[in-house]
Amino acid sequence: MFRTEIIEKFGQVPTPLYYYDLDLLNATISRCLLEAGRYGFHLHYALKANSNPKILQIISANGMGADCVSGNEVRAALENGFPADQIVFAGVGKTDDELRLALKHGIQSINVESIQEMEVINGLCESMGLKSPISLRLIPNVDAHTHRYITTGLEENKFGILPWQFDSVLEKLRSLEKLELKGLHFHIGSQITDLDVFKSLCERVNEINAWFIEQGYLTDIINVGGGLGVDYGKPDKCSIPDFESYFRIFGDLIELQGRQQLHFEPGRAVVAQCGSLITRVLFVKEAVNTRFAIVDAGMNDLIRPALYQSYHKIENLTSTGEKRKYDVVGPVCESSDCFGKSVVMPETLRGDLLAIRSTGAYGQTMASRYNLRDLAAELYSDEI
Numbered sequence: 233m234f235r236t237e238i239i240e241k242f243g244q245v246p247t248p249l250y251y252y253d254l255d256l257l258n259a260t261i262s263r264c265l266l267e268a269g270r271y272g273f274h275l276h277y278a279l280k281a282n283s284n285p286k287i288l289q290i291i292s293a294n295g296m297g298a299d300c301v302s303g304n305e306v307r308a309a310l311e312n313g314f315p316a317d318q319i320v321f322a323g324v325g326k327t328d329d330e331l332r333l334a335l336k337h338g339i340q341s342i343n344v345e346s347i348q349e350m351e352v353i354n355g356l357c358e359s360m361g362l363k364s365p366i367s368l369r370l371i372p373n374v375d376a377h378t379h380r381y382i383t384t385g386l387e388e389n390k391f392g393i394l395p396w397q398f399d400s401v402l403e404k405l406r407s408l409e410k411l412e413l414k415g416l417h418f419h420i421g422s423q424i425t426d427l428d429v430f431k432s433l434c435e436r437v438n439e440i441n442a443w444f445i446e447q448g449y450l451t452d453i454i455n456v457g458g459g460l461g462v463d464y465g466k467p468d469k470c471s472i473p474d475f476e477s478y479f480r481i482f483g484d485l486i487e488l489q490g491r492q493q494l495h496f497e498p499g500r501a502v503v504a505q506c507g508s509l510i511t512r513v514l515f516v517k518e519a520v521n522t523r524f525a526i527v528d529a530g531m532n533d534l535i536r537p538a539l540y541q542s543y544h545k546i547e548n549l550t551s552t553g554e555k556r557k558y559d560v561v562g563p564v565c566e567s568s569d570c571f572g573k574s575v576v577m578p579e580t581l582r583g584d585l586l587a588i589r590s591t592g593a594y595g596q597t598m599a600s601r602y603n604l605r606d607l608a609a610e611l612y613s614d615e616i
């Protein structure tokens with residue numbers, strides 16, 4: 233993936249640095265749209281995975297809609313080419329200002345997560361003199377078999393409306409005149425690699441959809457969220473996720489009624505593999521039972537390994553020496569600031585450049601300035 237001129241460029245610019253391969257991004261988007269297009273499915277890219285303007289502009293130019301979880305994400309979507317009527321807005325804790333922004337711009341749907349939120353939106357609509365299309369985010373109680381921090385479709389999670397509340401939600405809906413029920417929304421978790429999970433999701437969605445239709449609510453939209461995982465172990469061999477199998481499951485199993493349309497909210501699957509965090513080795517330190525490669529990127533630049541114990545492949549781009557094992561760690565004052573343990577790399581020296589792979593999703597968007605560190609810069613393949 234890293235041609236010589238790219239590595240030379242890394243050598244000339246300050247690190248740490250997020251590098252994005254736009255050819256791979258474009259190829260991934262095309263495949264995703266192609267496979268979804270076979271079934272007439274609609275896509276809303278989840279901005280939380282990566283909201284760099286350049287990346288958003290490429291995705292919106294290809295015709296995807298947007299899935300947002302904050303007022304600022306709604307703003308970023310609008311500013312970077314996503315049409316308002318293709319934007320959905322979810323989240324358990326939306327402020328009144330964020331809701332007003334969404335209402336003002338007439339987005340496709342506010343994905344509502346509680347009865348109280350329905351009342352608040354109805355009240356805002358009354359004061360603004362308009363009506364709001366909403367979708368109900370429902371808990372299907374399907375286990376995503378992923379890390380517990382990114383599991384969202386179970387009764388114990390804070391997201392969405394519980395099955396035993398469905399009756400009272402509909403009763404409430406009948407009394408709130410400013411709300412128009414447009415869709416049913418589900419999202420069960422992220423980095424899902426066992427595709428059978430999506431089969432279980434389809435079964436539950438069919439049951440819940442049938443129940444709503446029985447109650448007299450045939451919604452235009454069924455939105456099954458995101459969650460398709462990527463292969464962190466093989467960023468080059470499996471650079472594009474298996475969209476074909478993923479969408480086929482829904483094409484085969486989801487039972488849409490009347491003019492219902494199926495919508496998705498992929499985030500990670502679109503952007504993870506096109507990004508790498510490029511970092512320089514500052515020091516190599518011998519320690520008890522190990523050897524530390526101390527790099528200039530920290531957990532503030534990429535928190536996934538510390539937060540979810542997640543694996544990212546790490547490569548030395550500049551050394552061809554004999555293979556040895558290193559714990560690759562950052563400079564932040566926390567022992568959790570570790571990108572990988574016992575990483576096998578050619579002999580690694582001060583000044584070497586390392587690539588921490590598959591960091592296009594939930595890398596830059598989750599960065600912080602902890603320890604008052606600067607935020608990592610970014611570099612795109614079309615700038616080389």
Ligand code: LLP
Binds near residue numbers: 457
């Ligand atoms: N839709 C909703 C309502 C979501 O909450 C999410 C992700 C997505 C779509 C996109 O899911 P994806 O296709 O990217 O799996 N920071 C974590 C991931 C958190 C995901 C939160 N919700 C990580 O780094 O693994």
